[in-house]
Structure formats: C-alpha cells, structure tokens
Amino acid sequence: MTRAYYVTVFLSAFLREPSLSPPWLLVNADSGATLARLVRAAVDSHSRRQGLLGRTSLDDEALIIAPCSAVHTFFMRIPLDVIFTDRGGHVMRCSPHVRPWRLAGTLTAFAAIELPAGTIERSRTTRGHRIELRRA
Secondary structure, three states, X not given: XXXXXXXXOOOHHHHHOOOOOOOXXXXXXXXXXXXXXXXXEEOOHHHHHHOOOOOOOOOOEEEEEOOOOEXXXXXXXXXXXXXXXXXXXXXXXXXXXXXXXXXXXXXXXXXXXXXXXXXXXXXXXXXXXEEEEEEO
C-alpha cells in the first residue's frame, strides 16, 4: 500500500510536505500545550520497523507511527510516553512512562505518537483531547 493510503485528517498536510521549513509542532489543541518541536513520521515499513531503536534520548521530539494500534519498547534504552489517536487526532489512550521491554496499545487506534517520558504529564494530555500538527 502507498503512503497516501494512510493519510489522516490530522496528518494529511504533514505527509504532503514533511520536509518544508519551518518545522512542524505537535500540539494539544485543547490545552494549547506543545508536545514536541521536532516531528517525524513513520508511515512505511522501513521507518516503522526502525522507529526509535538505538536512540539514547529524545529531546522535544515525537515520532508518529501510522497506521499503528500498538507499540513495543523491546531493545529500547529509554522510557517513552505514547499517545494513541484516531484518524482525526483525538486521543484514545495515553500510556505514560512505558519502560523498555514493554507493550502498549489500544485496538481501535489509528496512530501511535511516541514522545519523551513525562510529556503526557507535563502537557496534561488526557483521553478525548485533540492532537494537531502546526507549522512552527
């Protein structure tokens, strides 16, 4: 399947123009909190397999994996916060501080957003909030 097949409401502009300047911000539209200032997408098999493997830190970054209803942290070196959303960017589940060698997911999610541990708590993101991408 092509990358265009997976385009969602909240990811559509980002996937059309992922490398344009200025960079994209990931924002909780309900609270106004910025979740990440550097956003990458993993929407093909290679980038989804690679994910964040090998990373020793995440600094104000996010990886959006789509389609994705579950993630694992096998072989990871750092804990992550993971937000699962539907196609419109509405939060279906928040999984804070997912430590290495764990699983997290929700069967009906469309995308998983991997963030530095502590981001969910800092931004007060909860189920039902809407996540959106904005140009910086």
